Amino acid sequence: MRILTRMKILVRNIIILAIIAYGIYNTDWFQKKYIYPFPYQDIVYQYALERELDPFLVAGVIRTESKFDAKALSPKGALGLMQMMPETAKWVAEQMEKHDFATMQLENPEINISMGTWYLASLKKEFKGNEVLMLAAYNGGRGNVKQWMGQYSWDMSFRDSKKIPFGETKKYVDRVLESKKRYQELYGR
CATH class of the missing domain: 1.20.5 (Single alpha-helices involved in coiled-coils or other helix-helix interfaces)
Structure with missing residues (x-):
């Protein structure tokens, strides 16, 4: 008992x-x-608003990509907060006319966020503001997304992330959008 x-x-x-x-x-x-921490909040807001991006979307990308670790290095070689691939970063630097760019600068939070948001804004423009397509392109490559659009007859109204053929990209888009929503709830008041 x-x-x-x-x-x-x-x-x-x-x-x-x-x-x-x-x-x-x-x-x-x-x-x-x-x-859902939000370090570098001032820098995120500065560049997101300058580039007409939702700062909570940018926070969601950073959380998903690096968990806000400025020194993050992926197994594929992506660097920094927004996990930019060196080749993409070099292209972005050319477009931004940053002639003195060196890949290791991607460990600098301000440079990484500046370049990452520039790239996101270019994807936003290319995919007419469609967050699912722009995030899929950020993760899986704009060429792949264009190929899927042709192959599966997607247009700019495409929203069903479950139809993305790459499992990693599908999960990525869902994670970023969920993080964006949560950042909005926590910090958007």
Whole structure:
């Protein structure tokens, strides 16, 4: 009987702790501090607004790409907060007329965000503001997205990320859009 009573007390305490932990996890404070932090907020706002991008979309891209790690390096060689590939960054630097650009500058948060938002804005223009297509192009390449558009008869109204043929790109688009929504809820008030 004593063992049964102790077990009931233990189970009750575990349930109470789980409820408390769940409550803390769902507070805006916890979410902002540990799940959806927003470092470099001023830089993100500056370049997003300058380039007519939603700052929460940019935050979602950065969170998904690097979790706000300015020194992030992907196995494929993408660098910095917005995980730009060196070849893409060199092309962007040419378009922005940054003649003194060096790939290692992508570890600088301001340079990375400036160039990454420039690239996102070019994709936004190319894909007529369609966030699903521009994010798919950011992750999977604009050439692939154009190919899918022709192959699957997608137009600029395409919104169904589940139809994206690359699993990684499909997950990427969904993660960024979910993060964008959550950043809007937490920081957009």
